[in-house]
Amino acid sequence: MDAFYASVEQRDNPVLRGQPVAVGGSRQRGVVAAASYEARQFGVRSAMPSVVAQRKCPHLVFVKPRFEVYKEVSRQVRAIFAEYTPLIEPVSLDEAYLDVTHNLKQMASATRIAEQIRAKIFEQTQLTASAGVSYNKFLAKLASDYQKPNGLFVIKPHEGLGFVEPLKVGDFHGIGPVTAARLNQLGIFTGADLRQQSEQWLRQHFGKAGSYYYAIARAIDHRPVVADRVRKSVGSENTFEQDLTEYEELVASLQPSIDEVWEYCQRTEVLGRTVTLKVKYADFQLITRSRTSFALISSQALLERITLELLAALLPMPKGVRLLGVSLSNLDNTDELVGRQLVLEL
Template sequence: MDAFYASVEQRDNPSLKGKPVAVGGSSERGVVAAASYEARKYGVRSAMSSKIAAQKCPKLIFVKPRFESYKAVSQQIREIFAEYTPLIEPLSLDEAYLDVTNNLLGINSATQIAIEIKEKIRQKTQLTASAGVSYNKFLAKIASDFNKPDGLYVIKPNQGFTFVETLEIDRFHGIGRVTAQKMHKMGIFTGKDLRQFDESFLVKHFGKMGKYYYQIARGIDHRAVNPERIRKSVGSENTFMTDLTARAEIQLGLEPLIQDVWRYCTKNEIYGRTLSLKVKYNDFQIITRSRTTLSPIFDINLFERIAFELLDQVLPSPKGIRLLGISLSNLSNEHEMEGKQLTLEF
């Protein structure tokens, strides 16, 4: 979807149409969750601090996020996908992979399916979507970012190898900013540059991801669209209006985050074994602490105890705390645990 959260807000509030909008906190300590295309012209981006965003765009309008509304629209879009294929792998509320090789309507053209889906989304939600069509996930993802907003870009099987050749490393899905900087120092700026290195060299310098880089440099990606894909982690975090320093206020700041994560897990019957604490200080230094249990955590009391024990590891705080976060990973569905022996914590 195109600037999804911001587009929903502009749709639901016509006075925001054509104006620079940022979904997220308006305070100096807030963070932009999404920006409209009008705001992006000024350099406003998601994950940017609200303070910097306001400096870049003085007329920026901040809107509080309404996640229930975004989820409802996302469900409408998912229903449209399901008309064509059961092979849907959601990445987030506004993005998904679809395998339409053997689609439900017997349409022989993936491009035609993309055109139809885009039009149905427009009619049902009054929003625009951009689609990438190709023969694997890597290329389809890259293609979806071309010609935004309301874009459609197709990379055919005989075009993949050449397409990747001129693609800048910074645009490769799966290569983040830090990895891209490392590649730049090695003289790797495009897919053609990356292709000059053999697989063993890339594995040596980039670990297990080296094999993936070797393949995508050649337009190869054998990953299947997985409709059963579950999230790797569940988390909640908060940036505070003022720095936290006292133990009591730090503990108080962590409690609602614990409740947020636990509420999500119980609602979706998802539980995990690894609990992680994130702390960002007022100088933007970030530290994490984590603990893994032998079996999934089914008890809120155990969840809270571990969370506060992790917090005790960083207290007393050497400086003011700007942000706290708690997350749960090593997830499994409750139904997957049926019939398995549980290990108790003592």
């Protein structure tokens, strides 16, 4: 989807159309969750601190996120995907991989399928989407970004290697800014440069990821589209406008995160065994504390109790706290537990 959160806000509020819009908090410590294309022209990007975004674009309009609305639109879009294939691998609310090799419409052209999906998305949601079509996930992802917004780009099998060669390594999906800078230091700037390196040399410098870099430099990606991927953890965190020190303040600030994590558990019928508390102090020092339960954490009250016990163990706080978060991992689907988990009733 194109500038998904911001586009939903512009769709629902005509006053915002054509305006530079940032979804997120405008407070001192707010962060931009999404930026409209009008805002991006000023250099505003997602994950950018709000104060920096405001400096780059003084007339930027901040809008509070409405995640329930975004989730509902996401469900609409995925229902359209499901008309064509059951092989849907969600990446986020606004992005997914689809394998349409054997599709439900028995259409011979993936490009035609992408055209139909984009048209249906616009018809049903009044929002635009961009699509990339290719013979593997790596190239499809690159293609999806190539003609944004509201674009469609195809990389055919005989075009893959030629498409990758001139790309900067920083534009490769799976190579972040830190890795790109390190590659540059080693004299590797483009796909062609990367292809000159042996797999052994890349593994020596980048570990297991070196094999992935070796393959994508040759436009090779054998990863399948995996439907219904198992999520490894669920978490929520908040950054505070002012540093917190008092226990009562910290407990009150943790409650929304606990609520959000448990709401996910109820909605997805997934439970977990490991609770992790995340604390970032005023000087940006980050610590985590975890506790793993033998049995699944089966109630919000238990999740809350373990979280607050982890917090209490840190008291008194040595310095102010700017961020608190809680996550639940070692997840398991409750449907799969029927018949293999004993329940003790006291």
